[in-house]
Amino acid sequence: MDILPQLKALAEKVNTLQDQIGTEEATKNAFVLPFINLLGYDIFNPIEVVPEFTADLGLKKGEKVDFAIFENGKPILIIECKHWKEKLDIHGSQLFRYFHVTKTRFALLTNGVNYRFYSDLEETNKMDERPFLEFDITSVRDNLVSEISKFHKSNFDVDKIITNASKLKYLKGIRATIDKEISDPSPDFVRIFASQNYSGRITAQVLEQFTELVQRAFNQMLSEKVNERLTKALSKESEEAEDHVTEEMEEESKVVTTEEEMEGFRIVQAILRRIIDKDRIVARDTQSYFGVLLDDNNRKPLCRLHLNSSNKYLGVFDENKKETKIPLDSIDDIYKHEELILAAVGFYESN
Numbered sequence: 001m002d003i004l005p006q007l008k009a010l011a012e013k014v015n016t017l018q019d020q021i022g023t024e025e026a027t028k029n030a031f032v033l034p035f036i037n038l039l040g041y042d043i044f045n046p047i048e049v050v051p052e053f054t055a056d057l058g059l060k061k062g063e064k065v066d067f068a069i070f071e072n073g074k075p076i077l078i079i080e081c082k083h084w085k086e087k088l089d090i091h092g093s094q095l096f097r098y099f100h101v102t103k104t105r106f107a108l109l110t111n112g113v114n115y116r117f118y119s120d121l122e123e124t125n126k127m128d129e130r131p132f133l134e135f136d137i138t139s140v141r142d143n144l145v146s147e148i149s150k151f152h153k154s155n156f157d158v159d160k161i162i163t164n165a166s167k168l169k170y171l172k173g174i175r176a177t178i179d180k181e182i183s184d185p186s187p188d189f190v191r192i193f194a195s196q197n198y199s200g201r202i203t204a205q206v207l208e209q210f211t212e213l214v215q216r217a218f219n220q221m222l223s224e225k226v227n228e229r230l231t232k233a234l235s236k237e238s239e240e241a242e243d244h245v246t247e248e249m250e251e252e253s254k255v256v257t258t259e260e261e262m263e264g265f266r267i268v269q270a271i272l273r274r275i276i277d278k279d280r281i282v283a284r285d286t287q288s289y290f291g292v293l294l295d296d297n298n299r300k301p302l303c304r305l306h307l308n309s310s311n312k313y314l315g316v317f318d319e320n321k322k323e324t325k326i327p328l329d330s331i332d333d334i335y336k337h338e339e340l341i342l343a344a345v346g347f348y349e350s351n
Contacts, residue, residue, distance in 0.1 A: 003152060004145050006038040011138045014084075014113055021112075024083040028066065031112030032081050035137070040153030041069055053078065055098040065098040075104045076156065082111040092129070099127035105158055106151075113137055117151075119165050132165040132172070182218045190214050261290040264305045264331050268292050271338045272302065276345055289315065294348055302344045307331075316340040319347045 014031055021027055033043050043049050053068035053075070067079040080095045082088065088109050095118070099107045107118045107127055116131035135144050147168065150161050181189045187207055194202050194210040265283050269292075272281050282296040290307065294300035304315030306325065313325040314334055326337055334341075 003038055003149055004142075007137070007140055007145065007148070010034050010038065011140065014138055018084060018113070021084055024081065024086075027084045027112045028081045031084065031137075032067075032079065032110060035110075035112075035115075036067065036069070036079070039148075039151050050075075053102070055101045063098065063101075065095075065102070068102065068104075071156065075102050076158070077106045077108060077151065078102050078104050079108045079110065082109075084112045086111050088114055088116060096127045100125060105162065117165075119162060121162070121166055121169060128169075130169070132169040134172075182215070182222075185211050185214045187211075193217075255285050255287055257285045257290070258307065260307050260331065261285065261305055264307060264334060265290065265292065267331065267334045268303060268305075268341060271335070271341050272345065275342060294345060300348045303341050317344050317347070 010031070013034070017030055021030055036049060037043050041049050048070055050068045050070060051066065052064045053066075055063045055065050055078070065078045066081045068075045069077040069079070078095075078098055080091065080098065082091055088111060091109060095107050095109050099118070099120070103125065105119055109116045109118070109131075114136055115134065117133040118127050118131050120126055120128060121132065122128050133144075133147055135141075135148070140148070147164070149155055150157075150164065180186075190207055190211045191202060193214050194206060198206060198210070200206070269278065269281050272292075276294070280295050281302070282293045284291040284293055284296075284298075288306075288308075290305040292302045292304070294302050299321075301317055301321065301323075303317070304323065306313040306315060312328040314328055314337055315323045315325050316337060317323055326340075328334065
């Protein structure tokens with residue numbers, strides 16, 4: 001199931017309407033329900049998508065989670081929503097309580113813009129403190145689309161999502177560690193490189209020296225990688241541009257302007273010169289027809305000559321630029337339709 005077009009449409013909607021959404025309820029209706037819908041769940045089916053699902057905990061009654069998605073009578077995903085302006089960091093504990101009571105394996109905390117998916121990877125039936133999947137709907141990277149798709153109704157498989165969630169969680173942690181070590185290398189991290197490149201005793205002074213060198217080495221390497229990718233991208237773009245020009249030249253080389261077409265053009269030119277200058281009447285021959293344009297502008301066709309087959313036609317245009325083909329017995333028949341040709345000039349000049 002390709003959900004990318006729907007994600008892009010929702011992202012555009014969020015960007016357009018954000019400032020007009022003033023309440024949490026409006027956020028649910030405008031942003032969150034469309035997201036649930038694009039996952040394939042029927043938001044109008046109260047058995048499949050349950051709003052205000054009761055999640056009582058012990059003596060604390062009346063606790064409700066905003067939405068619960070059900071499959072075969074059991075909740076598979078609970079969703080807690082906040083107003084789009086609210087930060088999600090302070091609302092994790094509330095979802096934590098709901099998660100324990102509902103016995104689901106997945107929970108979603110969202111403000112309609114940011115989405116955080118949780119599970120119980122560390123301890124069964126106890127929601128993890130950190131999400132295994134997190135994204136901003138207005139800038140979803142391509143590599144995350146397949147992860148979001150796993151929650152689609154047609155793909156939903158608890159075991160597969162749990163297995164993949166573990167990988168995502170560790171991958172996210174590893175990337176965060178790498179990012180931290182690159183920006184601010186720890187002594188243990190620096191020691192790895194120092195031990196492999198320095199033969200003497202690794203003292204505090206050596207570590208300090210290597211800390212700067214490691215940081216500089218990573219920055220240089222990343223910069224070179226970025227430049228390398230940019231160079232390749234620009235080179236590819238240049239090659240594609242050259243190929244496009246070559247294709248256009250090949251297409252043009254297939255166009256052969258006949259004497260009959262030139263004779264027809266001279267007739268059209270003679271008609272049009274009554275009301276406009278000769279320089280404004282431009283011929284444009286193609287493989288399928290011989291066109292006559294006003295001011296060499298493709299958006300201002302005056303007429304077309306279809307003379308490359310046994311049946312010959314004059315193509316004339318109305319104010320909506322819709323072409324009508326008129327049969328010609330001979331080239332001289334063009335004179336019979338001079339009013340239609342002259343009228344085309346008026347459509348553009350009057351505007």
